[in-house]
Amino acid sequence: MRYPSLIALLIQVATWLTLVLFLSFFSVETELIELAFYQGVFAAVVSYYLRMAVWWFFINLFFTPAVFIALTFNLPPLGYLTVFVLLILIYGSIHRTQVPLYPSSKAVTNAITILLPKNKAFSLIDLGSGGGKLLTSLSKLNSNGRFHGVEAAILPFLASKIRGFCSQNNCSFSWGNFWQYNLSSYDIVYAYLSPAPMDILWKKAIQEMRPGSILISNSFVVPDIPPSDSIAIDDFNNSVLYIWKI
């Protein structure tokens, strides 16, 4: 699904209109807050039948009730604006990328270290490097590697920059969109994204990555392309590292 946030918005509008028409046609009277909960359930069911990703079920379910509950707190408009700006700074344009900020676990760092070459130089890029913890940890453990992270969201990028200054000089970070980076100069490409971009990531990888290089995806498979290998990680979200040899 290409524009899930737009579809979710349309679902919200359509379900509200349908409910209001239904109530006025049958002259049913109900409390607004009660109506908000009915609308939430209605919107969630519609998103389920439209086969939206599971998190949209919950977003549609709680969206209007949450708005009504928030209104009861009588927060000043500046409060909402501050929260909105903070979310943009932390999560960037998540409505477009469909990739949330969520760091790889320490167990994942250890598992990747085992996979990395020990006696020769290599380069690794982290697509969407978040706060940079994974890369700075890897760079400390693997001084024969050159590590680069690209992150689009401002606050995580700044955090990664600070981490980068305080760590080894084999680790660097750029602010930007990783889709604009060519992957041909990297031996290892690491991605911890979401199911949404995996198809297109694979197309980019086979176009740009060199033969012999490897693509590692934390938790998300490429549809219809079986990985060369996979490693189950014993961490709190049961991560799996999927590995494709290009």
Ligand SMILES: C[S@@+](CC[C@H](N)C(=O)[O-])C[C@H]1O[C@@H](n2cnc3c(N)ncnc32)[C@H](O)[C@@H]1O
């Ligand atoms: C699940 S987090 C993973 C963070 C880090 N790689 C790790 O494993 O700890 C995904 C990150 O990718 C970033 N991201 C998503 N799409 C991006 C894009 N097109 N360009 C750069 N960063 C992106 C998000 O902002 C988010 O911080």
